[in-house]
Amino acid sequence: MEEQAGGLFLFVAVALVFAQIVLRVVFNIGISGVYELATFSATFSVLLTASLGVKRNTHVRVDILRNLLSRRGALVLETVVQVLMLTVSLALLYSGWLLVDESLLFGDHTTGTIEIPMWAPQLIMPIAGALLTLRTLQRILSLIRTPDAVLQSPTPGAVD
Amino acid sequence: QEIVFKLAHEAPATAIKGRTADLFAELVAKYTDGSVKIEVYPGGQLVPTVEEIRAAARGQVDIIAPYTSYYSSIDPLWDIFYQPMLFSSPKQAMEVFSGEIGQKLLANLESRRLKGLAIWHDGPVYTFTTDKPATTPDVLSGMKVRVAPSKPLESMLSKAGAAPISMPATEVYLALQQGTVDGVVTTPTYAAPARWGEVLKTMTRALWGVGGYGVAMNAKSFASMSAEQQEGFLRAMKEATEWNQAQTLENIAKSESMLKESGMTIVDLTDEQKAAWMPLAEAVWAEQSDDIKAMIDTIRQ
Amino acid sequence: MWLSLGLFAGGALLGAPIAFALVLAGFGYMLVAGDYPSSVSAYLFATLNSSTLLSIPFFILAAEILNQSGATRSLVKMIDAWIGHNSGGLPVVAVVAVAFFSAICGSSAATAAAIGSIMIPEMIERGYGRRFSIGLIAAAGGIGILIPPSIPLIVYGMVAETSIAALFSAATLPGIALAAILCAIAYVVGRRTETARSPRRSWAERVTATRRSLGILFLPVIILGGIYSGIFTPTESAAIACIYALLLAVTVHRVSLTALPRMLTTAAATASMVMLILAAANLFSYGLTAERVPHAVFEWLMALELDRWQLLLGLMLFFVLAGMFLEVISIILITMPILLPVLAASGIDPIYFAVLLVVNMELAVITPPIGLNLFVISAVSGVPVTEVIRGAVPFVAVIVVFLLALMYLPGVERLVLSW
Ligand code: NA
Numbered sequence: 001m002e003e004q005a006g007g008l009f010l011f012v013a014v015a016l017v018f019a020q021i022v023l024r025v026v027f028n029i030g031i032s033g034v035y036e037l038a039t040f041s042a043t044f045s046v047l048l049t050a051s052l053g054v055k056r057n058t059h060v061r062v063d064i065l066r067n068l069l070s071r072r073g074a075l076v077l078e079t080v081v082q083v084l085m086l087t088v089s090l091a092l093l094y095s096g097w098l099l100v101d102e103s104l105l106f107g108d109h110t111t112g113t114i115e116i117p118m119w120a121p122q123l124i125m126p127i128a129g130a131l132l133t134l135r136t137l138q139r140i141l142s143l144i145r146t147p148d149a150v151l152q153s154p155t156p157g158a159v160d
Numbered sequence: 161q162e163i164v165f166k167l168a169h170e171a172p173a174t175a176i177k178g179r180t181a182d183l184f185a186e187l188v189a190k191y192t193d194g195s196v197k198i199e200v201y202p203g204g205q206l207v208p209t210v211e212e213i214r215a216a217a218r219g220q221v222d223i224i225a226p227y228t229s230y231y232s233s234i235d236p237l238w239d240i241f242y243q244p245m246l247f248s249s250p251k252q253a254m255e256v257f258s259g260e261i262g263q264k265l266l267a268n269l270e271s272r273r274l275k276g277l278a279i280w281h282d283g284p285v286y287t288f289t290t291d292k293p294a295t296t297p298d299v300l301s302g303m304k305v306r307v308a309p310s311k312p313l314e315s316m317l318s319k320a321g322a323a324p325i326s327m328p329a330t331e332v333y334l335a336l337q338q339g340t341v342d343g344v345v346t347t348p349t350y351a352a353p354a355r356w357g358e359v360l361k362t363m364t365r366a367l368w369g370v371g372g373y374g375v376a377m378n379a380k381s382f383a384s385m386s387a388e389q390q391e392g393f394l395r396a397m398k399e400a401t402e403w404n405q406a407q408t409l410e411n412i413a414k415s416e417s418m419l420k421e422s423g424m425t426i427v428d429l430t431d432e433q434k435a436a437w438m439p440l441a442e443a444v445w446a447e448q449s450d451d452i453k454a455m456i457d458t459i460r461q
Numbered sequence: 462m463w464l465s466l467g468l469f470a471g472g473a474l475l476g477a478p479i480a481f482a483l484v485l486a487g488f489g490y491m492l493v494a495g496d497y498p499s500s501v502s503a504y505l506f507a508t509l510n511s512s513t514l515l516s517i518p519f520f521i522l523a524a525e526i527l528n529q530s531g532a533t534r535s536l537v538k539m540i541d542a543w544i545g546h547n548s549g550g551l552p553v554v555a556v557v558a559v560a561f562f563s564a565i566c567g568s569s570a571a572t573a574a575a576i577g578s579i580m581i582p583e584m585i586e587r588g589y590g591r592r593f594s595i596g597l598i599a600a601a602g603g604i605g606i607l608i609p610p611s612i613p614l615i616v617y618g619m620v621a622e623t624s625i626a627a628l629f630s631a632a633t634l635p636g637i638a639l640a641a642i643l644c645a646i647a648y649v650v651g652r653r654t655e656t657a658r659s660p661r662r663s664w665a666e667r668v669t670a671t672r673r674s675l676g677i678l679f680l681p682v683i684i685l686g687g688i689y690s691g692i693f694t695p696t697e698s699a700a701i702a703c704i705y706a707l708l709l710a711v712t713v714h715r716v717s718l719t720a721l722p723r724m725l726t727t728a729a730a731t732a733s734m735v736m737l738i739l740a741a742a743n744l745f746s747y748g749l750t751a752e753r754v755p756h757a758v759f760e761w762l763m764a765l766e767l768d769r770w771q772l773l774l775g776l777m778l779f780f781v782l783a784g785m786f787l788e789v790i791s792i793i794l795i796t797m798p799i800l801l802p803v804l805a806a807s808g809i810d811p812i813y814f815a816v817l818l819v820v821n822m823e824l825a826v827i828t829p830p831i832g833l834n835l836f837v838i839s840a841v842s843g844v845p846v847t848e849v850i851r852g853a854v855p856f857v858a859v860i861v862v863f864l865l866a867l868m869y870l871p872g873v874e875r876l877v878l879s880w
């Protein structure tokens with residue numbers, strides 16, 4: 001799901017910037033705020049897809065220590081890393097939630113023709129935190145159930 | 161025990177804001193006997209410019225001095241700085257914002273957990289082009305003009321038939337050089353150090369607004385000082401602000417002569433040309449909220 | 462400060478994703494500094510949400526569309542038809558492509574992602590060493606901030622109040638020279654590698670292969686033409702590249718639009734990894750800046766009152782160190798205001814110095830612990846980051862020697878400033 005959404009938002013961002021060029025060059029129209037919408041869209045794409053990297057274990061990691069360890073050691077290490085990631089994900093969820101709350105209170109919006117209240121795009125932060133938490137939990141679960149399969153999952157960096 | 165405050169701003173340390181901030185830091189140390197220390201972070205190195213106001217409200221940084229236009233995102237009254245053809249001169253604008261109107265804008269920040277401290281000045285907002293000077297709306301018609309997001313300025317451009325283009329500051333130099341945009345609306349004090357004079361040909365001194373900075377502080381940080389420290393702190397702010405005002409006109413003149421040296425033609429409006437702009441400006445004023453309209457009336461008297 | 466360094470190093474060495482280790486360090490710093498916890502999210506959001514970074518996911522998408530539609534394959538076939546019989550050819554083409562692309566887009570991370578995903582698998586498949594292929598692309602990606610247009614040079618001009626046109630002109634020759642040096646290395650190493658050579662092709666075959674890849678060959682023409690005729694900005698050119706690649710896929714390569722979602726999701730996945738590391742690295746450097754670590758080291762260096770040659774050396778060492786943790790624009794903003802009067806006093810031309818600084822910054826993106834190009838290339842090629850680092854080492858040496866030559870070879874300064 002977040003995969004499709006991530007791709008879609010990337011497409012929307014490209015389309016918005018393209019539309020801005022066409023409006024300016026062909027119709028001599030400038031609308032401030034289109035850039036903001038495009039960057040919001042690209043940011044959504046990045047943050048929604050981040051959890052997918054956890055699910056597929058494709059985020060860039062350093063594997064020195066793991067390569068030195070036995071199977072048992074690698075399992076312990078992977079558990080430690082997953083718990084660490086769970087902590088970061090939960091912290092992001094909390095921090096993102098506070099950010100949205102803060103923006104609701106602060107009431108600021110983007111300047112220019114299109115005024116977007118900041119809390120709206122910032123909702124992506126707690127959503128991303130929640131998705132990351134979910135995916136990390138899933139990985140921990142499968143680490144418990146099928147440790148060997150998880151340990152042999154794709155090399156870091158590889159995209160499916 | 162020493163209190164340390166972080167003052168973050170986006171201008172180069174050498175710009176008038178950077179120099180005012182450094183002077184302020186010096187004066188605070190002097191008037192509080194070194195018990196309050198201000199660490200200045202110029203050039204937006206600490207927080208992104210768009211984040212400054214929120215970072216101060218949150219207490220991540222203590223003191224900020226963003227362009228007044230950034231405050232429009234929390235209080236539309238700040239749009240008063242960018243009402244075209246409203247101010248008669250940069251000097252008059254300084255007097256306006258030293259008075260009641262300035263105090264009101266700063267006091268309103270309290271609802272955002274901020275203490276408004278002062279308004280520092282920068283320079284007049286003029287139109288610059290790569291071709292003919294923008295003396296009348298006809299000249300500007302059909303042009304693409306880069307402007308930092310601001311409702312009244314964008315509206316003024318649209319009314320002249322120009323397309324207001326928003327674009328990151330770092331891309332403007334190239335965009336002017338290659339003709340992606342035909343002009344900019346900015347202050348000579350920004351254009352000169354940014355070297356836009358190398359790629360612009362004309363500056364038209366029609367006063368579309370006045371550039372300035374709202375100096376504000378996290379309310380809790382302010383309250384963390386003793387009454388004595390607060391007194392020294394505010395005295396330092398008052399003197400730094402006076403220095404800023406005394407320097408502003410000189411700084412504008414210096415920037416203009418820098419632009420002239422790089423080959424720029426500087427044009428003033430004739431009464432006739434000014435008359436051609438007035439209906440557009442009045443139409444922009446008419447679009448403002450009642451509060452701003454009241455301010456406009458006060459300023460015009 | 463030490464806490465955040467420790468958290469990052471610990472997290473990264475344990476094998477946590479780099480981005481997570483950096484965010485962990487960010488949380489650690491904010492916690493100690495007593496910042497409100499929302500500041501981490503706020504900082505990440507504000508960094509990701511910058512319009513100057515927008516071109517990175519766009520160029521990644523353009524490359525993905527070209528790859529999946531087969532446009533890249535036709536380009537590689539064409540290159541092979543012309544120079545496949547010569548084993549030094551492909552690496553040279555790779556360097557030229559990377560230098561050219563990065564010169565246009567000005568972002569070494571976007572270049573490494575876009576061209577790396579095309580060229581690295583091809584070079585490895587042909588039998589060029591993994592480390593050599595990776596190191597070459599990583600090093601060449603940095604040339605873009607030297608060859609105009611260059612955002613770091615524009616920022617330098619704004620801060621140092623020097624002519625941007627003069628900066629561009631001064632950086633061009635060293636940029637071309639560095640590209641030429643990398644080409645020479647690529648050729649020599651390539652010749653000595655046992656690769657699967659193709660037979661020499663006839664002219665007719667070459668013309669056919671060229672005709673098949675005309676569409677993709679036209680892409681740089683459109684981008685450069687568009688920028689230099691003022692139709693769009695360098696950042697916007699990334700969106701144009703996507704649209705053009707898509708048109709090419711549909712019209713020339715007969716790809717059905719149903720393939721688009723897959724292109725989008727693959728590109729989004731790569732872009733996400735790259736952008737997260739970028740944003741998290743920025744968050745990490747926030748702690749260093751807020752604690753004034755670079756300021757302190759820098760002021761210490763300034764207080765030493767060194768001779769001109771010593772000062773240059775000291776500054777370059779400082780910039781190498783700073784470049785390991787900070788990003789080029791932050792470095793310019795932090796150091797230049799303090800440095801300008803010092804340069805003036807020591808008689809070092811600020812424009813010449815800008816060239817040294819930017820060459821130095823090419824090291825920053827290919828050196829650990831935070832070397833963005835290293836991470837990006839690991840992400841797009843699937844090669845473990847430790848091996849990418851090993852691949853980059855010889856090229857780090859090359860750039861260091863090049864920098865020393867710029868600093869101390871007699872006559873170089875005059876050549877750079879007035880060629
Ligand atoms: Na470039």
Ligand code: NA
Binds near residue numbers: 827
């Ligand atoms: Na580095």
